[in-house]
Amino acid sequence: DGGITQSPKYLFRKEGQNVTLSCEQNLNHDAMYWYRQDPGQGLRLIYYSQIVNDFQKGDIAEGYSVSREKKESFPLTVTSAQKNPTAFYLCASSMYPPSGRALAGEQYFGPGTRLTVT
Amino acid sequence: SQELEQSPQSLIVQEGKNLTINCTSSKTLYGLYWYKQKYGEGLIFLMMLQKGGEEKSHEKITAKLDEKKQQSSLHITASQPSHAGIYLCGADLGQGGSEKLVFGKGTKLTVNP
Numbered sequence: 001d002g003g004i005t006q007s008p009k010y011l012f013r014k015e016g017q018n019v020t021l022s023c024e025q026n027l028n029h030d031a032m033y034w035y036r037q038d039p040g041q042g043l044r045l046i047y048y049s050q051i052v053n054d055f056q057k058g059d060i061a062e063g064y065s066v067s068r069e070k071k072e073s074f075p076l077t078v079t080s081a082q083k084n085p086t087a088f089y090l091c092a093s094s095m096y097p098p099s100g101r102a103l104a105g106e107q108y109f110g111p112g113t114r115l116t117v118t
Numbered sequence: 119s120q121e122l123e124q125s126p127q128s129l130i131v132q133e134g135k136n137l138t139i140n141c142t143s144s145k146t147l148y149g150l151y152w153y154k155q156k157y158g159e160g161l162i163f164l165m166m167l168q169k170g171g172e173e174k175s176h177e178k179i180t181a182k183l184d185e186k187k188q189q190s191s192l193h194i195t196a197s198q199p200s201h202a203g204i205y206l207c208g209a210d211l212g213q214g215g216s217e218k219l220v221f222g223k224g225t226k227l228t229v230n231p
Contacts, residue, residue: 004160006160035221040223041223042206042221042222042223042224043206043208043221044221045218045219048218058218088158090160090161092161106151106163106166107151107161107163107208107219108163109153109160109161109162110160111159111160112158112159112160114158
């Protein structure tokens, strides 16, 4: 079945450590996204990538880094510079450019990774 | 300030009742997406609206985009416990390329049996 996988579902780290969250999709989507969700805050865009080897900062990129070496994979590293890393992280993908549309296509989301840093 | 305002923030209804969730922007909504999320899980795509006045339905859920393309509503008819969850609207506000979506903070729906 086609879809997006994120691993692990729960992740625990000590403060000061970098941690990498995995995101893989087999939907043949060009664009991939990373969001952070906090209680009462909605989703906030961290980074996004439209094609392999290219990515752009979202609204809250500080303290995060990404890579896009393969179309299927878009890992997110939460660095020690991120001051408040504990959150629920969601990865998404979409067609780009959207086939037959003038707008962005719907984004498909993974199940999320809950990161806790103590 | 929040670019997309959702109301209400939370909603508790009795099974069988109808309900409406609103999503409002001060900017033109070039595309409006409705998602549903179970707590601690990913978002499930429900519907996309693009044209002013457009209305779409799926089972007991109807979404509308107003003529001015600045407000959308999600209406659930005869609610069931399976409708419970967090509903989020996401919008293409035409910012820096059509691939970016801005999301509201979500509406938490509880349906009591």
